[in-house]
Amino acid sequence: QILNDEMCEICEVWTAESLFPCRICHRVYHDGCLRRMGYLQKDSAVEVTETAHTETGWSCYYCDNLNLLLTEEEMYSLMETLRNCKIIPGVCLTLDDFLHYKHQVHKQQFERTMPEAQEEQAALQFNALDPDKKGHIEWQDFLSHESIQLLQKIRPQNALLRLLTPKERERARAAFLALDQDNDGFIGEGECRQARHTWFRKHQKEMLSCNVSISHVGPISEGSPASSRNGKSPEKILPATKQETRNIDWPGFLRENVAYILAARPNSAALHLKPLA
Ligand SMILES: [Zn+2]
Ligand SMILES: [Zn+2]
Incomplete structure (x- = not known):
């Protein structure tokens, strides 16, 4: 239901087959236009054409710059x-x-x-x-x-929430619903914290394991940056542990994650706000 623009942000011409969407906002671009304007240098040209249509996605120059x-x-x-x-x-x-x-x-x-x-x-x-x-x-x-x-x-946190785009909200909503397996509108605190690691989708060969589907906020696989934290075993961060009190609702989930969702916008492989273990 979230629609991308139909015309290239730069030349305002419609040629559907070669348009690259931004993963954060509604804008779309021709790679030729991005190149002509100097927004694509060296590696980033490969990045946009390789990732814009994948799960990793690509952030346009407005969204890439925090x-x-x-x-x-x-x-x-x-x-x-x-x-x-x-x-x-x-x-x-x-x-x-x-x-x-x-x-x-x-x-x-x-x-x-x-x-x-x-x-x-x-x-x-x-x-x-x-x-x-x-x-x-x-x-x-x-x-x-x-x-x-x-x-x-x-x-204030409400001001940060207003910075989220419809695409970011939708992705967060999907992640929340995936965690709320019994559909009572609540998830556990551990699951909520764990989600902070999942927003970062980076285009990097050795981090392909981060390329999980948006509806999958599950165990962290070996080799992903989160798996080395404090030597915590992946089992400890599995969702839906029975004994955990599930008292985080949707607004709470969004508040706890908003800074990390925003921090995940840049295309750079760096993690601009590392979630605490
Ligand atoms: Zn164009
Ligand atoms: Zn954008």
Whole structure:
């Protein structure tokens, strides 16, 4: 029932067979038009033609950039923070840069040292932003991560919910219904947390196991990023465990997941908001 546009966003011409839809919004594009406008470089040309019509999907240039979700004031405040911490826009960050930055931000905000547990979380987030283990994270991925963190921090949850597109809501709804197997409108807290891992659909050969159907929020298969968390066995995160209290309803599910649904928008293989284990 969610319809894509019929005409290419760029040239406004209708030629159905070669249009590529965005997985987030209603827009559709010719790959030729994207190339002509300079939106497709190197790998991304392959990405759009290979993935736009698959389960992984492809995000258009409006939806790919989480930084565009910030208002002018929010952007200003983020840039101010970066400047105070001597982060140079456009430059990659190493783990040391990243941790140093997180420490400084924490100190400025809370006027005390960042606890060790939080530093560990930050290191895990760094790894999630560096899926190819290059030892540094790209500026764009860092910016996307900081943008979603800022949104999570300063906007009320209802405001975040308003950012979801009909496609994102529909996918979340399908995931919720799949978890609510007895149809009473409630799912368990564990299932709700587990769902946070499932929004990230990344185009990467070694992560093909993440390519699950949208209606399948099930056990995490071996080799997917979530399976290595804390050595937790996959059995522990199976849905529908009898003893778990099932008290999360649909609005609660959406609230708990909204930041992760938004964080999953970029095409980049990085995880811009790593769910806690
Ligand atoms: Zn076009
Ligand atoms: Zn889009």
